[in-house]
Amino acid sequence: MQIVVKDLNYTYSARTPFERHALKGVNLTINEGDFLGIIGHTGSGKSTFIMHLNGLYKLQSGEIDVFDIKLVPDKKNKSDLRRLRGTVGMVFQYPEYQLFEDTVAKDVAFGPKNMGLDDEEVAKRVKRAIELVGLDYEDIKDRAPFELSGGQKRRVAIAGIIAMQPKVLILDEPTAGLDPYGKEQILSLITHLKKECSPTVIVISHDVDEITRFASRIIVFNDGKVMFDLPMNELFRHADELHSVGLEIPKAVRIADKLRKRGVELEGDIVSLNDLLHAIVKAYNKKHIDKTVNENINFSAFEFKNEVAEDGKDGEDKG
C-alpha cells in the first residue's frame, strides 16, 4: 500500500491580486510503514501539501492515490473523501483548540460516531484511544476537556483522531507550544502510536533536532516544491543548501562537523544527539583504553510515563 502523489499543483486565490502558487508540481511516494518527517520554513507549502492527503483541499491539478483511494480534479468524490478521512488521520497544530464537547469521552467519540459505527464499537474505540495516548480512561472520561493541562488536552485531541483508527497519522507541529517535558512526552507518544495503531506516520516540524529523534526519511519543502527527499543520515550532508532556505541543521550534526574539522575521528553517521554521544564515547574509549567509560548512555533527560497521577492537579495552562 502506498500514497502516490503526481504533479500536484495548488494556487491560493487564483486569478486575484493575491494569487500565490503554494505547490508547484509535487511528486512523491509514501510507503506503508514510513516514518516520515516533513520540514520547510513557513510558507514553503508543506501544510498545503498535507491538507491534500486527507482531502481538505480540493485537487486543482494532479493526482493523489491514498491506499487505492483515488482523487482527481473535478471528480465528485464524496464517498471517497469519507473513506479517505477514515484512512488518514490529521492532527492539526494546537489540536486542543478543537476540543468542544463537555466531557473527554464525548469529544473522543465524535470522530468514530461520524464514521457511522455502532455505540458499542464507538465506546470500545474511545477507551482504547484514551489509553493509547497514555491517559487513565476511568479517571479522565467524564472530566471537562477545559480543566485539563495543556499537555493533557493535546493528548485528548490526538485520542480523538486515533479513535478513528487511521492507517496513516499526520501530525502538524505536534509539540508546538509545549514545555520541554511536554515535548518529550508527545514525541514518545508518537513512536508508541506508530507501533500500536497507525503504522504510517507523517510529522511536520520546524525543529530539526526533534525530527532526528524518530523520522527515518525526510522531505524538505521549499517554494512549493520538494527540495530533498532523503534518508535522514544523507540529508544533513546538504547543510549549506538547507541553511540557504532558512532551515537549520541539527545541533548534533553541527557539533560533529566542528569536531571532525578539528581532527577528531567520529565513527558513523551522526544525526541525533544520541548518535553524537555514542560516537564521542567510542572515540574516547579508543584513546583512553586504560579508563574506558560505559558506552550505553542516552541523551534524553525525561522518560515517557503515564502522567495522569502527577499532572492531574495542575489543571491550568495559560500558554
Add this chain to the structure above:
Amino acid sequence: MATAIKLENVSFSYPMNEGEEHKAVNGVSLEIEEGTFVALVGHNGSGKSTLAKLLNGLLTPTGGRVLVYGVDTADDKKIFDVRSSVGMVFQNPDNQMIATNVEDDIAFGPENLGVPREEIIRRVDWALEKVGMSEFRNATPFKMSGGQKQRLAIAGILAIKPRVMVLDESTAMLDPKGRDEVMNVVKQLNREEKMTVIHITHYMDEALDADRLIVMNDGKVVLDGKPSEVFAEHKLLTKIKLGVPCVTQLAVTLSEAGIAVDPRITDEEELVDSLCRLL
C-alpha cells in the same frame, strides 16, 4: 539604573469549583532594572504566564503589589499609564490582530494613544522595518503564515513604543529562521533603545543570552541569576521538568558517564574545545 518593575510579595489565585482556589502565583518578590533582558522560564502551569499578565495589569494581584515605574497596577485610574509602559506580545498572534490590513493593524496602538498622524506613519514604517516586514505593509494579516503574523504582532507593540516589552512565549509558533529574526529584533531593541525585555520561553537556548534568568515552579521563583549560574543547577531544572540547553545537557551526560567535561558549559565552542582536548 531605575527600577522598571517591582513585585512585592505578589500572589494570584484563580477561582476554582466550589469556592476552591488555584494559587498560580504564590508570594513572588522581584525587582527588574530598566534596560535588562530577562528570560523567564517554567513548565506549563508553573505560573509564568499568569505572572506576565500581572505585569501590565491584565490581571491584578490577589495579594501584594505590582509597581510599573512606581505606578500600582491595581490603580484603575492609572491603568493606561501601565499599559502604555508595558507592551505584551502573546503566543498566538491571531488573538492580537484586529485590522484587515497590516498598516492599519500596526497603527491601531498609537492611534488609540492619540499620536499625531505623521508620527504614526513614521512609527509604522519603523516598526515594519524592525521586524523585516516592510514589503507586507499593504497585505492582509489573515492570509499570512503564523510566523509572519507574529512579527506583525510585535510590530504593533513596537509602534506604541513601550518601555518594557513582555513576550509571552511569542517565539513558540515560529520556525527557526523566524525565531532568530524575532530574537534579533528584540535583542536590538534592548541594546539600542534600552528597552526592558521580559522574555517568557520554553526554549532554554533562547535564555542563554539573557542578562538574567528567572525560573518559576509551582507559582514561586526557584532560581534567579545569570544564565550560566542557573544552568549549573541542571538536576533541579530537570526535576522541575525543564531541562537545560542542549549543549549543557550533552556536557552533563558526558560528565556523568565519567568523561572529564565541565557540566556547566553553555557555549557550543567551549564544548567543542574541551572535547578536542580529550579526543
